[in-house]
Amino acid sequence: MGRPRKALLDRERIGATALELVDETGDFSVPEVARRLGVQTASVYHHVDGRAGVIELLRERVTDAIDSGTLAGVDWDVALENWARSYRAAFAAHPRTIPMLMTAPVRAPGVLAQYETVAGLLLAAGFAPPLVLPIVTGLDNIVLGSALDMSAPDTMWEVSEGTAVPRLAAAQAVTGAARADQAFDLTLAGFLGHCRELLRTGPAHAP
Template identity: 40%
Template sequence: MARPRSPLLSVDAIVTAALALVDETGDFSFPKVARRLGVSQSALYNHIANREHIVELMRGRVFATPAPVDCENLPWEEALRALVRTYRDCMVAHPRLVPLLITQTVQDLGVIGIYEDMAVVLERAGLARQAVVPAISAIDYLALGSALDLTGPEVVWAPPEGRFPALSRAIAGLGSVEERAEAAFAFGLDVLVAGVREQVLRTIH
């Protein structure tokens, strides 16, 4: 009698299963990944070291094909806008992955390359060296927060009728979650670029 074929298992299959679980539930576990793939949990350890390894591989997957940005030849403001938008757009399809990404050190070389591009553009803008990391952290706050916003409820604020009139006027007629997230991201990006420009001017003067 022929032996039953064992399910094919690979790093790519494990990452795909884990990312699907995160998209569905916001988290994953080795037992759940194993069940989804139809293998024993111990079989996963032939390909994956630990939970952190999977998270980093998911990070690499999500940021594997960013749109190219000409960081050396575009005006710095245009290059920075393109980089930040590209960075954020890589996460739009997997916003529930964000909480897992921010809990561990970035090691994926492709993602580190994106941060390198940011540093190059900020240096070229004339930002002081000690301000580059704070600027990159602010970019993270904007891009990661914007992606995470896509997991929010349709109604974020529910002030009682007749109270908090300024907020009530501001939220009247807000669009969908996607429209709200895009508007907030565009506003934040404008503020970020203006802030970098202001910091550069202070350095010059």
């Protein structure tokens, strides 16, 4: 019998299967990935460094949808805004990965390369090195928090009969389904505006 043209197992299939499980249930285990692929758990470990390795495959698959081209050829603030919007859309498609990926160190080379570009943009713009990671982390928090919010119900405040919150109820009634998008736009604009102010008022330094 000839050898199969395609390997039964590879990192791409492991990552895709783990992502399917997380999208369905919010979590995965290496034995579950193996069962869905029809292989032994030990076979998965031949391709990845345990659970942490699978998490990085998840990160790679989700972030592949981010348009890194948004970081090129424009001013730093425009680049960050465009990148943030693409970044948000990528994670909004897989919101259940967010808690897992936010609490695991980033090791995937392709993802690290995007952060390296962002760090370079900030340094070239004039931000001092101690401010680079706080800005990057702040942007992460805005993007990933908003991506998770996009999977929440349109009506987040359930006002039952007899509950005396008329101003909240009125505000919710006129906001509509665009609440998450409006909140993201507002928060991102405020964040970038503050960063611009740091540069305008003098040397950008860590507080």
